Amino acid sequence: MKEKILRFFANRYGHDYFNYFLLIAYLIIIILSNIFDSLILSLLALFLICYSIYRSMSRNFYARSKENRKFMEFWYPYQQLYKAIKNSFQDKTRKYFVCPKCHQVVRVPRKKGKIEITCPKCHHSFTRRS
Numbered sequence: 001m002k003e004k005i006l007r008f009f010a011n012r013y014g015h016d017y018f019n020y021f022l023l024i025a026y027l028i029i030i031i032l033s034n035i036f037d038s039l040i041l042s043l044l045a046l047f048l049i050c051y052s053i054y055r056s057m058s059r060n061f062y063a064r065s066k067e068n069r070k071f072m073e074f075w076y077p078y079q080q081l082y083k084a085i086k087n088s089f090q091d092k093t094r095k096y097f098v099c100p101k102c103h104q105v106v107r108v109p110r111k112k113g114k115i116e117i118t119c120p121k122c123h124h125s126f127t128r129r130s
Helices: 002-009 017-036 039-057 061-090
Strands: 094-098 105-109 114-118 125-129
Touching (some): 017 039, 017 061, 061 094, 061 105
Antiparallel strands (some): 094 105, 114 125
């Protein structure tokens, strides 16, 4: 019996960042559907969990990794913004900004006034108040 289960799950795609996002969105929407007693939100949550299970059980690695890559292109600027905000609260001597062109996190000293920042990755210059 154990071999049958292992054979069934062999060569399956599994979880990635897009699946984690779908599961978190599912949890948020299911909570909202219970609060507002909404059939539409419940159906949306059902669709999200079914799609997440379909993606994790899929054997089409190329299509699933392409979906994940598209999601990460969309998600990357928000992830970098979160990282910059988190680091700014933790580091008291430096301030963190996100380059508007390539979304690279740039670290500058605090309390220097209005400064021009040059991104080390793409060499784009932008002005911010530190």
